[in-house]
Amino acid sequence: MIVEGIRQMLRPETDLHIVAQAHDGPQALAVLASQPSVRVALLDLNMPGMSGVELTRAIRADWPDVRVLVLSMFHDHATVAEVLEAGGAGYVLKTASRAELSTAIRQVAGGNTYFSAEVADTLLQNLQILAASPQPDQRPALTRREQEILQFIAREYSNLQIAEELFISERTVETHRRNLLAKTESKSVVGLIQYAIRHKLIS
Amino acid sequence: MIVEGIRQMLRPETDLHIVAQAHDGPQALAVLASQPSVRVALLDLNMPGMSGVELTRAIRADWPDVRVLVLSMFHDHATVAEVLEAGGAGYVLKTASRAELSTAIRQVAGGNTYFSAEVADTLLQNLQILAASPQPDQRPALTRREQEILQFIAREYSNLQIAEELFISERTVETHRRNLLAKTESKSVVGLIQYAIRHKLIS
DNA sequence: GGCAGCCTCCGTACCAGTACGTATTTTTTA
DNA sequence: TAAAAAATACGTACTGGTACGGAGGCTGCC
Structure with missing residues (x-):
């Protein structure tokens, strides 16, 4: 019809x-x-x-x-x-x-x-x-340096590579990485990447 | 002005x-x-x-x-x-x-x-x-088991945990994981997660 | 019946990330 | 200017993923 x-x-x-x-x-x-x-x-x-x-x-x-x-x-x-x-x-x-x-x-x-x-x-x-949209995002914000590190992690850089790229020690990168894991409440890099994508910090 | x-x-x-x-x-x-x-x-x-x-x-x-x-x-x-x-x-x-x-x-x-x-x-x-848009997605598809494993990886399960969950050996999980990395052309779990999200296999 | 693809499993070795503790310098904020 | 936050850095120890190579069983298809 x-x-x-x-x-x-x-x-x-x-x-x-x-x-x-x-x-x-x-x-x-x-x-x-x-x-x-x-x-x-x-x-x-x-x-x-x-x-x-x-x-x-x-x-x-x-x-x-x-x-x-x-x-x-x-x-x-x-x-x-x-x-x-x-x-x-x-x-x-x-x-x-x-x-x-x-x-x-x-x-x-x-x-x-x-x-x-x-x-x-x-x-x-x-x-x-x-x-x-205004996102009422009330979790601890990532610092500039941390976001920067996160970018590299997302691109599959190793800690050493990141360190060389940013002219800092590998230990420093490790620390940043630890803080990222803590702030995003993830157990490993897996949760980290998901956090980053959800918050449009990468890709 | x-x-x-x-x-x-x-x-x-x-x-x-x-x-x-x-x-x-x-x-x-x-x-x-x-x-x-x-x-x-x-x-x-x-x-x-x-x-x-x-x-x-x-x-x-x-x-x-x-x-x-x-x-x-x-x-x-x-x-x-x-x-x-x-x-x-x-x-x-x-x-x-x-x-x-x-x-x-x-x-x-x-x-x-x-x-x-x-x-x-x-x-x-x-x-x-x-x-x-028509997406010409011509990469090797993941098998059912591989997708299943991927789900667990995305949830931050360790190989051992996945093995216990699926009643298979940890070695088998490792193999699946290796195949996943190969098929998605990623260097580590980082790329794997990004692949999964891009292809809407998770979250 | 044979071949291909998938799922299963093992061993060895290595490296990268993770946990935890500690500490100095620089920058930002109050 | 003092206090707080961020960025920097080191050491030790451990775990978990990764690389590599090999292998047997099962299913479905030609």
Whole structure:
């Protein structure tokens, strides 16, 4: 029903060719297998059986050149993020007009991404969490020197190598290393690296 | 000059109070030190001396409650990403209208983020790279057992502990560990953990 | 049946990191 | 300027990972 609706909706757009359609996940995968010309897969996130996210992931895994455009009623952050993580290239709300939908398809086909305005808002709102949020980080901060040492550790330098690099004694490096382990409450370099990554001190 | 222009521009917005102004980075930091009531710092990315990104970082480090709104002529991805990474909460182009600028200030003051439309586009375009890009990951896959071992290593288990946990010999764990190091091309457990995190095998 | 890949196990040797204690100099902060 | 924090440095001892080489059993596939 919905599939047919979209088909009718896009009929006037003469540059868009609907080459196939399917009613659930497995069917979609089967269709893709026999239709090498598909460039964009437009799919309803809320489908029977296999979830839209799973299907997205499956498509991306088997046909990396097929761009996935997701159609959904909701735009909460968790869902949108999941779709992106699964490899979705666009996310359009079901309230979108024909004009918006066709624009989205063209954008996605062209290698770009497309997000409905509300979806984009959601994403940007959450960039805050990813990159710009005030982090109430109330643990003992690492000193400048310690952070520096940590950089080298993360690059798999040995204590001796670090010492030579910084023109200090190996013993000093050992001490810094000990303090790092204590401050990050890790038993070994393993926890240290995880701490560093979590706190975006490296990579 | 620019500072004065913005001041005049925002004068009609009666709910916004300009409590201080500065002409370069160090001056801004000094002003902040003496003005505890500042909630939003509006700064030109292209300033003399200290770069806007540096100033952003400095502000976030010393006054985590001050929200930084950046004003810039450009919106290339590298620059925007840098600002975000430094802790900026918003990014407005200099072509913005008074209405947009005041909206941005209010959004940022309210704990949200704000990005001019073009900037938002740039960001969304690059989400593709962050989250939806096809990753040609053509390295030897880890076996089930190896992944299992890796989980324990990430949790800071020693070889002996892993052995006991899995009812196998410590030697076997050592061998798996060696194979893991080889497959991930890392010199030590340091690289191993980074590999695991990058490939979402842990945490 | 044979081959490949995985999981299992052993020994020897070495080195790097870790634990713990102590102490001086330099820099920052109160 | 005194106190606190950071950076510097040393010694001893021990543990745990790493390098290297070898080997047998099991499963699944051609």
